Amino acid sequence: MRALSRNVLQAVPTVLVIVTLGFLLMQLAPGDAADVLAAEAGAATEESLAAIRKTHGLDRPLIEQLWTYYSHLGRFSLGQSARYNVPVADLILQRLPATVILMASAIAVALVLGLAMGTVMALSAGRWPDRVLSVVSLLFYSVPTFWIGLMLIILFSVRLGWLPPGGAGTVGVGLSGIAWLRDILPYLLLPASSLALYFMAIYARLTRAAVLEAGGQDHVRTARAKGLRPGRVIRRHVLRNALIPVTTLVGSHAAGILGGAVVVETVYTWPGLGRLAYEAVLAREYMVLLGILLVSAMAVIVINALVDILQALLDPRLEIR
Structure with missing residues (x-):
């Protein structure tokens, strides 16, 4: 405390x-x-x-x-919007939940896929799965986020017609609970994936290196010598150590993910803080931009504090400083 x-x-x-x-x-x-x-x-x-x-x-x-x-x-006020003539805090609170949902989904997708890819790459180091996934991760790392978003729209919305190209839910339908989740999920898949793929590539490469390093440590060799199943060794001893550097990077990437949300929300017309910032720039609404900047800075600080707590839970030897 x-x-x-x-x-x-x-x-x-x-x-x-x-x-x-x-x-x-x-x-x-x-x-x-x-x-x-x-x-x-x-x-x-x-x-x-x-x-x-x-x-x-x-x-x-x-x-x-x-x-x-x-x-x-x-006085805990962010000022007044000149264009909309409403408090800036009200504008931000209207858009903040959409950005939080998008960021949380993107981080979850990037972590899950990155850890899975990195583990497979490490366990098959030097063989064809490692080479193929390395090329895939390098591709997503090199391609701009907005281009990925446009290509996903062309493929899954225009060509296949599986997912909507933009928006954040069915207009004019007041839903809640499970019904709301089912309605927003198709609209969330493409923007969350577009934002996550770049960071997934980074986490995959980092996880590969961390798993290879952790696999050679004494306590892992001891666990294998005791006859523990390979899956249990990987989950309890290898991945737990590999999560520490990955979660550290998530904290440092919080600002980058929030900045990437501006591009993604603009491409998919997602009604979040990123799109509000874009609209504020066009309208020269500097008071709104300052409010978004303040909220974003506080969000990054909170995320880094949560990452510190998570690392302390993963490794009790670490102290929260």
């Missing part, structure tokens, strides 16, 4: 630095929300632009805007 409290205290200045740098970098981008709102209203005059900027505080000095944003954070 003391270690977790220390991690929380360390996370506070980290988040503040991220928000400050993000705020300053966004000010370097051309245009603001006033330009977009005036253009959409068809009233892009100097007077209308000045009125919009004054309404949303965009005409204030940079330091004052930053202080105002920190004041909102101190």
